[in-house]
Amino acid sequence: MNTMNFRSKVSGGLKKAALVTTVAAAALALAACGSSNSSSNKAEKDDGKLMTVTVYDDMANYQGVAKGWFAHYVQKKFNIKLKMVAPNVSGGGNTLFDTRTAAGNLGDLIITGTNHVNKLTKAGLLTNMTPYMSGMKYIKKYSAATDQITKLAGKKGIWGITNSVSSESPTKSSEGLEPITAPYIRWDLYKKVGYPKLNSTDDLLNALKDMQTEARKETGKNDVYAISLFKDWDSTMMQNAGQNLAFYGWEVNQPFALSKGNGSAYESLIDSKSQYVKGLRFLNKAKQLGLVDPESTTQNWDTMYSKYQAGKVLFAYWGYLGQGAFNTTSNMAAGKGFELAPLKNMKVFSMGNQPTGNTTFIGVGSKAKNKARLVKFINWLYSPEGVQIQQAQTTGYSAGPKGLTWKMKGGQPVLTEFGKKAQLEGGSVQVPAKWGTGTWKDGISTLNYVAVMQYDKDPTTGYSYGYVTWPSVLKLNQTKLSKDWSAHMDNATSSMDYLKKNKELLVGAGVSYTAPEDSSTVSTTRGSIGTQIVNSSWKMVMAKNDAEFNSLLSNMQKTAKGLGYDSVYKVDLKNAKAKNALREKTIKQYKEDK
Structure with missing residues (x-):
């Protein structure tokens, strides 16, 4: 996950039970008193x-x-x-x-x-x-x-x-040819419905509806859905809805204070007009249009991934999901596959390289x-x-x-x-x-651990570790699919190339910021509120109409506030601003070192 990092998967802490945390803290204190192995200066054979x-x-x-x-x-x-x-x-x-x-x-x-x-x-x-x-x-x-x-x-x-x-610049995107989080669609079906203009996320949903109709007509099956979701990576928010943040330059993570990647704006997760709530509305509109897989509330990542492989899902938040699962050599040669959608006014967030x-x-x-x-x-x-x-x-x-x-x-x-x-x-x-x-x-490695960024230069070859950037692979990847996509995307050679050409990329300087550990009170409060937000978010996505959505949103806000949301938000806002300050310091330090 997450890929989350990938993004939200990595950054969000999972919910804690107050009793378990208290017991664990006491045990950790006892362990500290009796430990000697951790700081030994002698190397064991x-x-x-x-x-x-x-x-x-x-x-x-x-x-x-x-x-x-x-x-x-x-x-x-x-x-x-x-x-x-x-x-x-x-x-x-x-x-x-x-x-x-x-x-x-x-x-x-x-x-x-x-x-x-x-x-x-x-x-x-x-x-x-x-x-x-x-x-x-x-x-x-x-x-x-x-x-x-x-x-x-x-x-x-x-x-x-x-x-x-x-070892690369913190202001240079670390994500190679494809941003990790962006709107990806089945381009072959987008082509079949006439390449409609996507001036807003509402236009995107309307296009997905037409694409879903076309896909069902082609396959003769009604189990094809534009959107399929999963719960595995949820923590203090519904992470699928949170991915919408990255479309407009907001960093995808899971505290209650949202921040733009360049530190220019901050907002509360549960604010009625927050990017997160907009993400919930996007998915709910999709649900009302009949575009959301009804198994979304019960399936896990693996089940969902298999649906992408089978061509049963038409939209993806991540390139490594849509393209990774469906863009096989044979599919791309036939003109089929996922590509970046030309959603207007994007400002896709991309993480910069991280020296630390x-x-x-x-x-x-x-x-x-x-x-x-x-x-x-x-x-x-x-x-x-x-x-x-x-x-x-x-x-x-x-x-x-x-x-x-x-x-x-x-x-x-x-x-x-x-x-x-x-x-x-x-x-x-x-x-x-x-x-x-x-x-x-x-x-593939069960560690799921990226030690060194894959677009750093491999000293043994002189080329990037990431094979997708190799000249030989770029040539192989010039397929019927990529050529058609490029022809309709300013002749871009990749998603990153398109986003840079159109000034639709926002790079958040790469830093390793670790927020101070929550106090036991904040931790317990955060866990309780997070449970409410996640449960309410799923209900909001599956709401039958706007009135039900708005009612659930209002109840979620009142419940969260009653549990002490404002006190945790204050902590998270302070941390978000501290992270941005570190970004500014890292950029300055990198320039001085050069």
Whole structure:
């Protein structure tokens, strides 16, 4: 997820139960008193044996022992098996985090939000990696990312490293050819209904209605819907509705204070005219037009994704969803696929590169065995080979293993025949036996972790890690679909090219901002309010008419206010402004360093 980051998925904290939080806090305090492993200055010896490594991973969409080609590669290289503990799958959310930390062992490897660093360090649940840093040149290369964690830990040592690090300018988009969040539509059906002008989101819905009618006529089935939703990534807001924020330059995250990516405006999440409420109205209008999949309230990401693959959904908030699922080589050659919609007056938000990384980090648990090996594994994740291989489930643009999916030819990286099937045709191809078992897509890294930004330059090839930007792949991707899209989009070569040409892109400078941890009162209040907002939002989306929508909105606002919304909003607004101040400081620092 999320892709969220991707965006909202990564940034939003899940709801906490007050009792569990109180118990966990007490247990963490006790753990801190008795811990010594976390700050030891002596490097423990590695026994060299095969070991199963428990990975607590907020980003993972898979639970259990990892299988497939990536797991096979990791076991062969490091003699470890990855056993995933994934809140996204188990449904435990922060309750699972609190329960495991209360027990004194979150995991052998820990991938979680940077907002937890201070608490985990104080509780003695993180390892100081300093004794194991000899030869770890890639962790050392991104010292700004480890320094960020040291600051949050509040004590000397290397306690982890942030994700999505980059050496590129923070004011340059980190998103390659496609923005992560933007309005994507089935272009072939848009073409069939006559390329109607999209001057507003209402025009977009009317076009989607015609497209849905056309798709049902083509397939002879009524199970094709313009829009399909899911609940997996909801936290303190309905994240699907929140994606609308990115269309107009607002940052997609899940606190109660919304902010424009350049710091020029702020607003309350539940304000009647907020971008979030506009997103709810957009989906409700779609529902009233019969465009929303009725299974949206019960399905998960995987179920929804399969519908995109089958061509049963016509609109996507993310390029990696619509294009990733449906834009196979054969579909694009036939002129079918998802492309950016020409919605007028867009100001699509795009995250800039982040020299200090993002708000997720990876570290070693204090109770882990063979810590030297785990530090080597983390170092490898940040190496060129590790970045190439560790393709994230949500973004999926890294090249994959050299020799399997790509090779060098004429001084340039090119996809192999297997690579074309794996990367461009949906990934259902079986991997060769020596690389493991199963299909390519089923074997992608269960960590779902982006260590280095995929559009940074790979020093071993001289080209971007992200294969979609390679000249050889750009040539392959000149299909019937892309040519028609380009002809109607100012001859743009990509979505980013179109947005830049039309000045419809807003880059929020890349920073790693971690808001101060909520007090127990704010945390409990936030959780209670978030539950109300999410539940009310889904009801509003599914409302039968405008009157019902407005009534539900009014009740949600009154309930949230009664629970103490204003006090939490005040905290979030302060944090939003602090993040913008950090953006300004980061831009200035980058210019000075240059």
